[in-house]
Amino acid sequence: MIRLRGVTHRYNRRHVILTDVDIEIPTDRRVALMAGPYSGKTTVLQIIARQLTPWRGRIERTGRVSFIGGFHTAFRSTMTARQNFGFAAELYGCNPSQVIGFIAEISGLGDLLDVPFRQLGLQNRISLCYLLTYALDFDTYLFDNIAGPWISEIKDFHKICDELYAQKTASAGSIFATREPRVAVKYCDSALLLRDRKLYYYDDLQEALAIVEEDRLAAESLAANPNPVPDLPDKLRALRD
């Protein structure tokens, strides 16, 4: 279980992401974290992953929560991919040789694991970082928008990632940040909605999607008519008539 206790986070006085949020998120469900664009999905994910410290409040995690899928800034560019992945495996209590073997087998980039990380192409680097996420054992995996990159030098890499996602989430949970209902349906079976600076958990994904659709329609109508004429009180309406 991931528990948020009185969590408030803001970038500055005007840009508030969360206000006094108290919620429990199950670690064994595939949860879609949904909200509109620029509303702070990635920030919430970073707070859950401990990549950001919330402004106020605390977060309790009773299971192993991953870093955000494909996280690559922690790798030392002068070290080889093997050294970097070995360190990540040890840090997260896994067997380094098993993790590196898994990555080498799936990527087919065994030879490139022994060159400095900076000498690898950008696509290979990102692909390997996603594979590392799947190679480590977590109770909850975190993903932001994608389960794997669409552009990769590894053939059909996004399909491989989809299969790995399905395999991993068969026995573990995930939190998948997205604003696309079709992505949520593909990867998740419950939802966490970020609305009005609060988080709401829905066990039923369809129920959450209906609310997302309502919000979307409301936003569209507001965009089409930004200053609607308010309903006039009865007396004024009578005078007007």
Next chain:
Amino acid sequence: MASRPGAIPPGGARYWDVALFNAINSFRSIFWHEADMHHGRRLMMGYLAAGAEPLFIVLVLNLLFTMLARHTPYGRSSLLFLGTGVYPIYMFIHTSIRMRSPLGRGKYRVQFPMERPLFVLFSNALQHYITYMCVILVFFGALYISGVDDAIPYDPVRALEAITGVYLIGFGAGIVNAIFGRMFPVWDLAWPAISRTVLHFSGLYYVAAYLPPTTRYYLLFNPMLSGTNWFRMAFYPFYPAAHSGAQYVIFCGMGLVTFGLLLEANTRQYLEAKE
């Protein structure tokens, strides 16, 4: 697939147990990873770099003493007298500079979430302590082999206590510097220069007890002078250091470490948002 001894057992987790395992595991992994990065393939170069600056200072000052035909202020060997001053002082200078890096600017962005700031800080601190102890052992060992019999301290425990006390001050100053440097970037440039002035106020080339009382009174507010005296007392049985106290060194060290850790904990969110 991979074994996971730190996983929480289903139904009835012993959280403190898992937390302790994770802490030890993280600390161990970070320690070896950092060692690999700093010394890794250039192992000898790493240690040489750590010991080169104090050695250079000792040799230059010894040359000056010889050229000016000046006798060592205390004991028989000027190299030993200078070494017992330079190495504790450089322990402080280098520790206070190096401890800035684990808590440096934007560091949280380039670390795995499992690399908690305090684990990184303490693993770096331990590594630096071990490195510097090796450097000190090599210097005094070489001095002993070259014929300076007093280079082996007559009270090794006191020498170890003194160098650890000085290290504590450097460690605390390093944490405070890291935070100040993130708040005021110019501090990062200023501190290496400021810290080296300590060389002149810490009894490197004089004996504090022989100074005029007023000068000595003010200089003794500098805990590094007490630290140098404490270290020299381990080499010279009758070194005049009645005015300085080991307790003062420990008190300053513990005070700085406590202040630094509290400062780090209370400014972490503010600095992350600022960066």
